Amino acid sequence: xxxxxxxxxxxxxxxxxxxxxxxxxxxxxxxxxxxxxxxxxxxxxxxxxxxxxxxxxxxxxxxxxxxxxxxxxxxxxxxxxxxxxxxxxxxxxxxxxxxxxxxxxxxxxxxxxxx
Amino acid sequence: xxxxxxxxxxxxxxxxxxxxxxxxxxxxxxxxxxxxxxxxxxxxxxxxxxxxxxxxxxxxxxxxxxxxxxxxxxxxxxxxxxxxxxxxxxxxxxxxxxxxxxxxxxxxxxxx
Numbered sequence: 001x002x003x004x005x006x007x008x009x010x011x012x013x014x015x016x017x018x019x020x021x022x023x024x025x026x027x028x029x030x031x032x033x034x035x036x037x038x039x040x041x042x043x044x045x046x047x048x049x050x051x052x053x054x055x056x057x058x059x060x061x062x063x064x065x066x067x068x069x070x071x072x073x074x075x076x077x078x079x080x081x082x083x084x085x086x087x088x089x090x091x092x093x094x095x096x097x098x099x100x101x102x103x104x105x106x107x108x109x110x111x112x113x114x115x
Numbered sequence: 116x117x118x119x120x121x122x123x124x125x126x127x128x129x130x131x132x133x134x135x136x137x138x139x140x141x142x143x144x145x146x147x148x149x150x151x152x153x154x155x156x157x158x159x160x161x162x163x164x165x166x167x168x169x170x171x172x173x174x175x176x177x178x179x180x181x182x183x184x185x186x187x188x189x190x191x192x193x194x195x196x197x198x199x200x201x202x203x204x205x206x207x208x209x210x211x212x213x214x215x216x217x218x219x220x221x222x223x224x225x226x227x
Contacts, residue, residue, distance in 0.1 A: 006158075034214065043119075043204070043217040044159070093158045102147055102208065104215060106158035 002028050004096050006107035013084055014115055021079045021110045023050075023094030029074035030096035034104065035067075038091045050077040050094075084114040117142045119218040121205060127224045128195055136190040136221050138205035143216075145207035148181055150190050153202045153220065162203075163190075195225045 003026040013019050023033055031052045036044040048069055049057040056069035068080040081088055091111055095104040120139045128134050138148070147166045151159035165172045165181045165188065172179045178191040192199050202220040 004158075041123075041219070043219040046214050046216075049214065091156075095158070102164060103149065103161045106151075106160070109156065109158045111156065 002096070002098055002105040004094065004105045004107040006092075006094060006110050008110060009108060010111040010113075012113045012115065015085055016083055018080055018082045019084055019112060021081075021092055021094075021112075023077045023079070023096075023107050025075045025096045025105075028096075028099060030077075031074060032097060033071060033077040034095045034097075035069065035077075035079050036093045036095065038093060038109075044093060047079075050079075052077075081112065084112070086114045088112065089114045117216065119143070119205065119207060119216060121203075121218040121221045123219060123221070125222040125224055127226065130196060130225055130227050132195055134192040134195045134199070134223055134225070136203050136205075136223065138188040138190070138218055140186050140207060143186070143207055144209065146210045146213070147208055148179075148188050149206045149208075149215065150177075150179055150188075151204045151206060151217075153204055155202075159204055192223070195223075197225045197227055199223060200225050 005024045007022045033050040035047045038044045047062045050069045050071040052071045058064045071077040091109050093109040095106040097104050118141045149164045150162045153159045163179045165179045176193045180189045202222045204220040206215040206217045208215050
């Protein structure tokens with residue numbers, strides 16, 4: 001089956017630093033990947049759609065200069081949280097749609113804690 | 116505004132019983148609805164997809180119904196097991212190429 005990995009699984013950083021999260025499709029190619037954020041006991045909120053070879057599409061209210069997305073290859077998308085602050089602490093999850101299905105395959109998530 | 120509602124209270128049932136979870140939506144005309152399972156600290160795992168023209172879908176011990184008139188989906192787990200304990204999310208999409216909108220999920224706790 002389709003597998004999506006994320007790295008790192010958890011990261012703790014100081015306020016003001018930048019953190020990069022990688023999302024990889026391991027056994028399939030993904031021209032599109034999605035980045036979500038999930039706060040405790042809340043639903044997954046779509047942050048942006050990552051498009052291979054072109055700019056990401058950000059959802060309303062998501063700062064594109066703060067959450068930099070790069071989709072440089074058909075199997076890798078990265079999310080960089082720039083100048084992180086404690087309010088950015090959350091669970092970040094990526095997903096990629098299957099080639100012939102309407103389902104999405106999710107990564108295991110990255111727990112970001114900003115001190 | 117569009118809203119997806121799932122029971123925020125945890126559902127506690129005994130092993131062997133049937134668990135029924137509800138997903139209601141408003142101001143939405145989804146082309147399909149999906150159910151995912153999410154374990155603590157993990158990403159969601161796809162379970163079932165049901166399209167707007169389908170009434171019911173089954174997969175092993177799982178069954179999903181979709182009533183577009185009531186704007187509701189029911190998710191059933193028969194012969195539930197403690198291993199079924201998790202949070203179950205419903206998600207809707209307007210078309211095959213649309214992004215998914217998720218509900219908050221309902222936690223299911225199956226006791227031995």
